[in-house]
Amino acid sequence: MELSPKTWFMPVGASSIAGEVDWLFYFITWMSVAFFVIVTACTVYFLFKYKRKPGEKPGLTIPLHHNTVLEIVWTVIPTILVFFIFIWGFRSFMGLFVIPAGAEEVRVQAAQWSWTFRHNVGGSGNESKSNNLHVPAGRPIKLHLSSSDVLHSLFIPDFRVKMDLVPNRTTSLWFTALEEGEYDLYCTEYCGEKHSRMLARVYVMPEEEYKQWVWDNAKVATGKEIYDTKCSACHSLEAGNSEMAPTWHNLYGRTETLSDGTTIEVLDDYIWESIRYPHLKIVDGFEARARMAPFPKQSLSDEEVENIIGFMKGLSDYKADEASEDPKP
Amino acid sequence: MNKLPEKHFINSSRGIKSWLLTMDHKRIAILYMIMVMSAFYVAGIFALIVRLELAKPGALFFKDTVIEKQVDKSGAQKGSGAAGSTVAADEAGTGPEPAGAEGAGGDETGVAVPAAAEQTAPDNQYKPIDPGMSGDDKARMAKSQVFYNKMFTLHGVIMVFLFIIPSVPAILGNFLLPLMIGARDVAFPRLNLASWYLYLIGAAFSVFAILHGTVDTGWTFYAPYSTQTGGNATVIMITMGVFILGFSSIFTGLNFAVTIHKMRAPGIGWFDMPLFVWGIYATALVQILATPVIGITMVLLVLERWLGIGIFDPALGGDPVLFQHFFWFYSHPAVYIMILPGFAIINELVTVHSRRHIFGYKAIAFSSVAIAMLGFMVWGHHMFVSGQSEFSSMVFSFITVFIGIPSGIKIFNWVATLYKGSIAWTTPMLYAASFLILFTIGGLTGVHLGALGTNVHLHDTYFVVAHFHYVMVGGTVIAFLGGLHHWWPKIFGRMYNELWAKIACGLVFFGFNMTFFTQFYLGSQGMPRRYHDYSGMLKTNLFESLHGFSSWGAMVLGLGLLIIAIYLIHAAFKGEPAGDNPWGGLSLEWATTSPPPTENFLVDPEYTHGPYDYDRVLPEDMSSETAGLRKV
Ligand code: HEM
Numbered sequence: 001m002e003l004s005p006k007t008w009f010m011p012v013g014a015s016s017i018a019g020e021v022d023w024l025f026y027f028i029t030w031m032s033v034a035f036f037v038i039v040t041a042c043t044v045y046f047l048f049k050y051k052r053k054p055g056e057k058p059g060l061t062i063p064l065h066h067n068t069v070l071e072i073v074w075t076v077i078p079t080i081l082v083f084f085i086f087i088w089g090f091r092s093f094m095g096l097f098v099i100p101a102g103a104e105e106v107r108v109q110a111a112q113w114s115w116t117f118r119h120n121v122g123g124s125g126n127e128s129k130s131n132n133l134h135v136p137a138g139r140p141i142k143l144h145l146s147s148s149d150v151l152h153s154l155f156i157p158d159f160r161v162k163m164d165l166v167p168n169r170t171t172s173l174w175f176t177a178l179e180e181g182e183y184d185l186y187c188t189e190y191c192g193e194k195h196s197r198m199l200a201r202v203y204v205m206p207e208e209e210y211k212q213w214v215w216d217n218a219k220v221a222t223g224k225e226i227y228d229t230k231c232s233a234c235h236s237l238e239a240g241n242s243e244m245a246p247t248w249h250n251l252y253g254r255t256e257t258l259s260d261g262t263t264i265e266v267l268d269d270y271i272w273e274s275i276r277y278p279h280l281k282i283v284d285g286f287e288a289r290a291r292m293a294p295f296p297k298q299s300l301s302d303e304e305v306e307n308i309i310g311f312m313k314g315l316s317d318y319k320a321d322e323a324s325e326d327p328k329p
Numbered sequence: 330m331n332k333l334p335e336k337h338f339i340n341s342s343r344g345i346k347s348w349l350l351t352m353d354h355k356r357i358a359i360l361y362m363i364m365v366m367s368a369f370y371v372a373g374i375f376a377l378i379v380r381l382e383l384a385k386p387g388a389l390f391f392k393d394t395v396i397e398k399q400v401d402k403s404g405a406q407k408g409s410g411a412a413g414s415t416v417a418a419d420e421a422g423t424g425p426e427p428a429g430a431e432g433a434g435g436d437e438t439g440v441a442v443p444a445a446a447e448q449t450a451p452d453n454q455y456k457p458i459d460p461g462m463s464g465d466d467k468a469r470m471a472k473s474q475v476f477y478n479k480m481f482t483l484h485g486v487i488m489v490f491l492f493i494i495p496s497v498p499a500i501l502g503n504f505l506l507p508l509m510i511g512a513r514d515v516a517f518p519r520l521n522l523a524s525w526y527l528y529l530i531g532a533a534f535s536v537f538a539i540l541h542g543t544v545d546t547g548w549t550f551y552a553p554y555s556t557q558t559g560g561n562a563t564v565i566m567i568t569m570g571v572f573i574l575g576f577s578s579i580f581t582g583l584n585f586a587v588t589i590h591k592m593r594a595p596g597i598g599w600f601d602m603p604l605f606v607w608g609i610y611a612t613a614l615v616q617i618l619a620t621p622v623i624g625i626t627m628v629l630l631v632l633e634r635w636l637g638i639g640i641f642d643p644a645l646g647g648d649p650v651l652f653q654h655f656f657w658f659y660s661h662p663a664v665y666i667m668i669l670p671g672f673a674i675i676n677e678l679v680t681v682h683s684r685r686h687i688f689g690y691k692a693i694a695f696s697s698v699a700i701a702m703l704g705f706m707v708w709g710h711h712m713f714v715s716g717q718s719e720f721s722s723m724v725f726s727f728i729t730v731f732i733g734i735p736s737g738i739k740i741f742n743w744v745a746t747l748y749k750g751s752i753a754w755t756t757p758m759l760y761a762a763s764f765l766i767l768f769t770i771g772g773l774t775g776v777h778l779g780a781l782g783t784n785v786h787l788h789d790t791y792f793v794v795a796h797f798h799y800v801m802v803g804g805t806v807i808a809f810l811g812g813l814h815h816w817w818p819k820i821f822g823r824m825y826n827e828l829w830a831k832i833a834c835g836l837v838f839f840g841f842n843m844t845f846f847t848q849f850y851l852g853s854q855g856m857p858r859r860y861h862d863y864s865g866m867l868k869t870n871l872f873e874s875l876h877g878f879s880s881w882g883a884m885v886l887g888l889g890l891l892i893i894a895i896y897l898i899h900a901a902f903k904g905e906p907a908g909d910n911p912w913g914g915l916s917l918e919w920a921t922t923s924p925p926p927t928e929n930f931l932v933d934p935e936y937t938h939g940p941y942d943y944d945r946v947l948p949e950d951m952s953s954e955t956a957g958l959r960k961v
């Protein structure tokens with residue numbers, strides 16, 4: 001049952017489990033057609049056959065109140081059928097949940113209203129991020145699913161897989177894509193205004209091409225990498241400011257006193273400003289030091305700034321929900 | 330020839346007060362009819378709006394509205410002081426939405442910054458979200474999306490809570506139940522009136538929510554979206570509305586259960602009742618036992634929103650899947666509150682109009698009760714992909730596939746009832762036949778959804794939309810329309826125009842199939858439900874032709890329903906007097922005048938033959954003096 005049955009109602013089956021799901025689907029469908037034809041044919045036949053002619057006076061009808069044999073037959077046959085369907089359905093369901101060893105892992109983060117897919121880049125600790133899902137053909141892929149706000153659900157019709165993404169929980173899903181190509185990926189759990197725009201594509205590519213893609217796509221440096229190459233000369237990660245600059249240890253969320261005597265809470269806004277226009281606000285005590293050079297967009301992209309901020313958060317005990325002045329609207 | 334009786338429940342007293350303070354179950358049924366049918370047509374208009382939007386890809390509504398340019402909020406915030414830094418969000422294509430930012434704001438401690446989704450490296454190959462849209466277009470799109478989400482939510486909420494749950498029990502059940510068991514009224518007439526007032530209050534809360542703002546949660550109110558979206562007042566209002574409507578439903582159920590136990594006329598045993606009564610009885614049991622759960626759930630939701638008690642919201646340590654358990658623990662039994670009364674009606678239509686004794690009385694009676702009980706054990710089949718344990722999914726799937734059996738048995742019994750009947754092609758009979766065909770499709774596609782492997786693919790797609798409309802519309806609404814046509818002459822003593830009735834029945838049948846059969850295919854192909862737009866997908870062209878066809882079907886269906894409203898209302902006031910027993914029915918409601926007198930029977934009804942004894946009692950015997958009724 002590897003191959004998909006010839007498909008006319010379902011979309012193409014492009015994953016390893018699609019075949020079994022489709023067989024079950026078509027089995028139930030044909031069984032339904034059979035029952036439907038029986039019920040409809042009898043109903044319509046009786047309607048015509050026993051139609052009361054206009055003006056005809058009805059007489060007494062047959063005293064047929066029930067028929068035990070008939071009733072047993074039409075109870076037992078469907079019961080056997082649905083039991084069989086249940087077993088079959090359960091088998092294919094377990095196929096969806098028993099994840100083969102050695103599956104390539106992709107972390108999926110859903111948020112209103114977009115998808116982020118993260119791949120590990122060959123042991124470097126780096127990750128490759130994308131709004132679309134890229135996978136190699138012929139190899140099991142495991143998706144780790146999580147949501148950062150409300151419920152979402154990841155659905156790839158051509159692979160016959162679907163799983164909800166629940167905030168504060170991880171769920172998972174696996175498949176092996178059989179054929180190279182481009183497939184739709186939808187959000188199927190209603191998540192608000194742009195639910196219908198929470199779309200992505202799945203690109204199934206040959207193994208080699210996939211490896212290359214992951215590598216190329218990882219170009220955006222991680223916060224740690226940027227720190228190592230561009231910031232570590234002056235900023236330390238240990239407690240206590242260095243001579244040159246404030247430490248990043250517990251920086252995020254800290255309240256700093258500026259050279260003009262005012263104070264400021266170090267959150268996204270201030271960090272953005274300090275990277276792009278470092279001279280505008282200087283922390284008290286560092287006025288006399290060498291000025292930090294500004295990093296315009298050309299030398300540090302927006303993504304990279306965000307990555308730095310993410311990195312800083314990791315170094316800080318600050319919890320967003322404890323702060324009353326969360327900068328977000 | 331036929332004449333209305335001189336005095337009957339409609340003209341027995343006059344004035345608006347005599348209606349609003351009435352304790353007569355028949356008048357309360359009419360009060361319910363006015364409200365519930367209005368709800369049906371209003372929700373139908375919302376459905377047509379939804380279908381219109383889906384007729385073509387892209388946003389259809391608000392295309393040319395001029396909207397103030399949206400302020401780029403998250404951009405403004407990040408850029409403050411850092412002028413010139415445009416935010417990645419725009420490149421990723423997601424419009425900066427306050428709700429999104431808020432949702433993301435809750436969880437900023439981890440390294441996996443949630444907002445990161447917006448800051449992902451721009452993926453140049455494919456940008457599904459509003460590709461290349463100007464700010465104005467985006468704003469229009471947003472408005473259109475919000476409007477759409479509101480429309481399908483209102484359609485679902487009104488259809489479920491204001492229309493279909495009260496429809497058959499509160500209108501036909503109220504009117505017929507006492508008549509069928511030879512009682513003068515229900516057990517608690519005051520409670521009956523109170524349930525109508527509760528319905529009014531619940532409806533008022535809902536209308537307030539509709540006028541006041543946006544309720545866009547879908548009729549399922551899934552947390553945590555429902556604890557975040559819209560204004561507090563709006564969502565609290567509509568959940569309170571559902572809470573109050575629940576009590577209205579409990580009152581009705583309680584009243585009916587007691588009435589059936591205690592008020593049967595002498596000589597009428599449990600198995601001498603028309604099966605309509607059995608159906609209403611099973612429904613009443615579910616109403617009493619299940620509805621409190623939705624009440625509790627709604628209260629928890631309100632408390633969650635209002636006081637942040639953290640039962641469902643994961644940001645507060647709650648569990649959103651728990652909400653789904655609570656919700657479906659009511660709402661699955663509730664689908665039997667919706668369909669059992671439909672079954673109940675069909676029993677009467679197939680027997681009276683084919684003049685045949687019902688086939689398998691006890692099988693039908695017990696299968697109703699079996700469905701009602703089993704219905705409490707399958708709620709988890711709505712949650713196979715919610716992250717619940719695979720073991721629970723297995724158990725729920727097992728029970729689910731078997732719950733189809735009693736429904737199947739009923740279908741076979743009804744078809745067998747037609748065998749060797751004397752079938753009159755009346756409008757009610759045509760509805761009964763439509764029911765047999767349409768509900769069979771609805772029931773069988775339930776097997777696709779009950780089996781685990783196929784459920785995963787079909788869940789939350791248009792396949793589900795098609796399935797439940799085949800059950801709810803093809804089943805309950807068709808049966809309800811059949812019932813209205815069957816008992817309209819009893820209720821108002823007047824007949825509608827049979828030709829128009831048959832034309833409308835045909836339009837409803839074909840329009841319905843055009844609208845919803847298409848959706849089985851749409852769903853199998855993967856089209857998700859609750860989607861405002863399907864542009865920018867690989868299958869947009871296929872979806873466009875299917876959705877387009879479906880929308881045309883909805884117009885035909887809408888036309889049919891409109892015609893029905895016109896001729897039925899006309900008939901209620903101006904129709905030909907119908908006579909007491911136009912169809913020659915044997916159950917007790919036909920043994921009194923049409924419309925019945927306020928006290929239901931002018932003489933005490935006495936049980937002389939069963940409701941389905943068409944093999945013993947000739948239609949000639951049928952008149953109010955002799956049928957099932959002896960002068961005392
Ligand atoms: C008059 C004919 C009807 C038409 C044309 C119609 C059409 C629709 C459409 C287009 C949707 C949106 C599907 C989606 O986006 O997921 C929908 C949803 C729905 N309909 Fe109907 N419908 C009709 C009657 C009914 C009736 C009688 C009921 C009674 C139970 C009903 C219950 C629902 C429910 C519960 C939803 C789901 C709403 C949600 O997703 O929150 N509909 N209908």
Ligand SMILES: [Cu+2]
Pocket residue numbers: 151152153187188189190191192194195196198
């Ligand atoms: Cu979504």
Ligand SMILES: [Cu+2]
Pocket residue numbers: 660661664707708710711
């Ligand atoms: Cu259910």
